[in-house]
Amino acid sequence: MAQAFKVVFTGTLDPTVNPEDVVRDFAAVFKVGEQQARELITAGQARVLKTDVDADNARRYQAVLEEIGIASRIEAMTAHAADAGDAAQPVASPADSLAESPADAPAADWAGSGADAAASQSAVSLAKPAAERMPTSAASDALGRQPPFGPIRHRATHGWYWITQAWQQFKAQPRLWLAAVALVYLVTFALSLVPVLGSLATMILGPVFAGGLMLGAQSQERGGTLRVMAGFDGFSTHGGQLALVGLLYLVGLFVVFIVAGLIAMATGVVTAGSMDALSSSDPDIVAAALGPGLGLFLLVVMLTMVPLLMLYWFAPVLVALEGMTAIEAMRMSFRGCWKNIVPFTVYGLALFFILLAASLILGVVSALLAAISETLMVVLMLLVMPLMLVFAVLVVLSIYSAYRDVFHTTTQSQGAHVF
Structure with missing residues (x-):
């Protein structure tokens, strides 16, 4: 027994x-x-x-x-x-x-x-x-x-639940979340203006900012008030391991493109002739040479990116909130995504259709306003940025709600309660 x-x-x-x-x-x-x-x-x-x-x-x-x-x-x-x-x-x-x-x-x-x-x-x-x-x-x-x-397997409907939970958390302190995420985007945008090194720094520091936002989400969930500077808290909380996650992700991107390129060349998706066409100054020649092959190459890249994204998705929050090392967090992130591949598929499709619907609506409204007045068109463009920022906050908070659901939901209980 x-x-x-x-x-x-x-x-x-x-x-x-x-x-x-x-x-x-x-x-x-x-x-x-x-x-x-x-x-x-x-x-x-x-x-x-x-x-x-x-x-x-x-x-x-x-x-x-x-x-x-x-x-x-x-x-x-x-x-x-x-x-x-x-x-x-x-x-x-x-x-x-x-x-x-x-x-x-x-x-x-x-x-x-x-x-x-x-x-x-x-x-x-x-x-x-x-x-x-x-x-x-x-x-x-x-x-x-x-x-x-470790991760707990959930039903497909949890993919949508993560998004609804994220929305509820955002509604509790919307202005603070918009300000916190906007500040992170401004800093990363400024870094990206530095040639080469700026882009590399942005990739490596991305998980550090993400870890800080996860700490802010946890603080809010426990009854606190989100700090506008929450995105920078990751520098003082496991900052080294968070930066290592970014470095490993960057290396993974290089590996993905190399592997995708080798697969594409081995299968004939991309040939030596199409690669030579890239040096041509004539866009028609480039389009003719890479048109069909480029689409297939991008498909290969996307398929090889999926495992890397699974390694990365939960890694910042696991380092920031669980104190894991970068390697441990990426392994655990992959396990969490793999064990919940069905709800993650629902989650990804839901975010895609939300973004697609918003884009279509904005496109139709833009066309109508452009026909009426260019001034109204400019006003609409100014409104697009806050809407995109809301979407970015929704993604950030949905990662946190998914982490809570996947890693901190207990299994079926047993035994007797006695107190």
């Missing part, structure tokens, strides 16, 4: 959190009354919160408690203790499964009151900045092994 474990509230909280906030969050996440949660949390006594779970689920429950600000530990259960616990601690509620809706918090419904456990241990620091906290992927747990951290 598999070893069973129990999750024990040590009776202590993270000293940097407000106990009332912990009470409120505990009640909301675990669907219990605030008074019941307050009695449990403020008693200062160790309590058994969950019994008879396997090691993986025990760690997941512990991670949920840590996010709230509650210190806990995991203890192995002997067969005798498990039987005695079942007899002494009846389950007060049959609700023992995680919320299926992705909008729900990643935890099970907890209910009841329970028995004392052993003496409390030191509270872990959970409300500190991400740079000061030990990442989930690196922390050791009470079992002496690394706690599991």
Whole structure:
């Protein structure tokens, strides 16, 4: 019979959190009354919160408690203790499964009151900045092994859910998000004006800015206010590893184009003659030589780009918020994308059609306004930039919401709730 474990509230909280906030969050996440949660949390006594779970689920429950600000530990259960616990601690509620809706918090419904456990241990620091906290992927747990951290497979509909969640987060602080992303774009645009080195710097620093924005998204989700300078926070939080992600991505781009070129030449998509045509000053000759082949070459490039994008997509947020190294983050990013390839396909198509619909609408309106007045046409062009900025913010926040859903949604629970 598999070893069973129990999750024990040590009776202590993270000293940097407000106990009332912990009470409120505990009640909301675990669907219990605030008074019941307050009695449990403020008693200062160790309590058994969950019994008879396997090691993986025990760690997941512990991670949920840590996010709230509650210190806990995991203890192995002997067969005798498990039987005695079942007899002494009846389950007060049959609700023992995680919320299926992705909008729900990643935890099970907890209910009841329970028995004392052993003496409390030191509270872990959970409300500190991400740079000061030990990442989930690196922390050791009470079992002496690394706690599991990995992607969770979701249904296709989650691809659209990531976008809707991003929109809701944007609506909460729209002006701040527009300002923060606009500032990042202005800085990267200024860097790109520097010949050669500026473009390389933009590619390498891209994940650093992205990591800062992810930190801002996390801060907002936890009730904070987004800083306009949030995009620059990545320089002080794992900046070296974030820049390494950008460097590896840049190297990957070179490799992709080399591989795509070799494949294109091997399959006859691009020939030596078409390559020679590139040196011609006559655009008609270039178009005739590369017309069909260029389209196929670009298709090959796109197909070879997909694995690289999978390596990169979650890497900045995993480095910034989980403290992973660049290599670890890119591997984990690939796993997360591969395991959720179906919702990611839905997500990509949804963003594409949103952009396509907006482009078509703007095109029609532009044509109508151009026929009426050139002044109105100029006004419309000035409005396009904010709309594109909104789309950019939506992409940034959808990456964060996808990260939360893929890497911080717990699996189906098991065992008994006792507290």
